[in-house]
Amino acid sequence: MASEGHSKEETLSLRRQLIGSSCRLFFPEDPVKMVRAQGQYMYDEKGVEYIDCINNVAHVGHCHPHVVQAAHEQNQVLNTNSRFLHDNIVDYAQRLSRTLPKELCVFYFLNSGAYHGHLSSLIAISPYKFRSLEGQPEWVHVVPLPDTFRGPYREDHPDPASAYAAEVKRVTDSAQEKGRKIAAFFIESLPSVGGQIIPPVGYFQKAAQHIRRAGGVFVADEIQVGFGRVGKHFWAFQLQGEDFVPDIVTMGKPIGNGHPIACVATTRDIAGAFAGTGVEYFNTFGGSPVSCAVGLAVLDVLEKEQLQAHAAHVGEFFVGLLNQQKAKHPIIGDVRGVGLFIGVDLIKDLTTRMPATEEADYLVSRLKDACILLSTDGPGRNVLKFKPPMCFNKDNAKLVVNKLDTILTEMEKTMRSCETLQHTL
DSSP states (O other), rough: OOSSSOHHHHHHHHHHHHHHHTTTOOSSTTTEEEEEBBBBBETEEEEEEEEEESSSSEEEEEEETHHHHHOOOOOOOOOOOSSOOHHHHHHHHHHHHHSSOOOOOOOEEEEOOOSSSSSHHHHHTOHHHHHTTTTTOOOOOOOOOOTTTSSSSOOSSSHHHHEEEEEEHHHHHHHHHHHHHOOOOEEEESTTTTTTOOOOOHHHHHHHHHHHTOOOOOEETTTTTTHHHHHHSSSSGGGOOOTTTOOOEEEEEEBTTTTEEEEEOOOOOHHHHTTTTTTOOOSTTOOOHHHHHHHHHHHHHHHHHTHHHHHHHHHHHHHHHHHHHHHHHHEEEEEETTOOOOOEEESSSSTOOOOOOOHHHHHHHHHTTTTOOOEEETTTOOEEOOOOOOOOOOHHHHHHHHHHHHHHHHHHHHHHHHHHHHOOO
């Protein structure tokens, strides 16, 4: 690395010249230039420290020394592809298998998961993408998000899990009536881009029954929320109950703590059916000795530092503080989360639950000025999403909530002043 870098202005200018404009920055009006990070903290070119509430990829903490050392040591010895025999890939698959239901026992390693799909075939099954592009293909079917705050079946419904699962049956039945077959049902175990949604318990089991009867498989996407983030369990799909087992589980992002690794776990029957097609699966970088050494190191840190239990403990404390703010500030319509996966849904009024999009954007900008990195999600871009590194602690939670309270109080005071002025006029 060069001893002296560019100024922030030079870096921004060069980026605009050299990097495609579709590669967007956080805080585009005033981007932050980061030069190093450690744990749950990031540091800009002036040495200013930021609390990172965004980066679930740095799962066990930015630049964790054990993970960095594992990658460095293996890279000095051997890094090649998975067509050669090597212990790391089988050791890693074995370690992962111990965290999963026994049915999920065959693994495929990739170099990285696709962010909502950069292939047309994957964009086509992501409403987040296709709704802003060419629209929904006829072979894709979308069911209502199992959102009990602003979806069709809400917190006052006697059995939202069954109601949302019935929507899955309705959609599969409709597709079959048109002569179409069902291949697979894809869902994030906790929908993140959808707005930090916590599906009602029992929904997965009931939805899976309808999908499997129609001939499809159930794919649980753990790319954002796996590896102990939810605290109570290692995998978020396990929140649905120990009796639920997906047919396929996808993993990525936190799996390598920033190193590009991803993985698919499935049953022996599905793996056999894939092998029966005669198509070889090969990924140049997937399952390399270095990548698997990194994956093993991440599991080591999770166990040694008891980060799953830490996520449960700190997350419960954090949600408690946020609920206190909900009682104080009407703009907070809902606080939902488990472990260190938390969403704060900002609304304009409780009756309509209209997303407070502009207010959320302003709040995120003000928090950035206070050296707290946060972003929004959800269809209305009004849900504050908290997915920090797993070492995020109670002191961090207190500081974040205190800043949140200060900014919301100022916002409310300004709004009251504007209302008074309008009334006077």
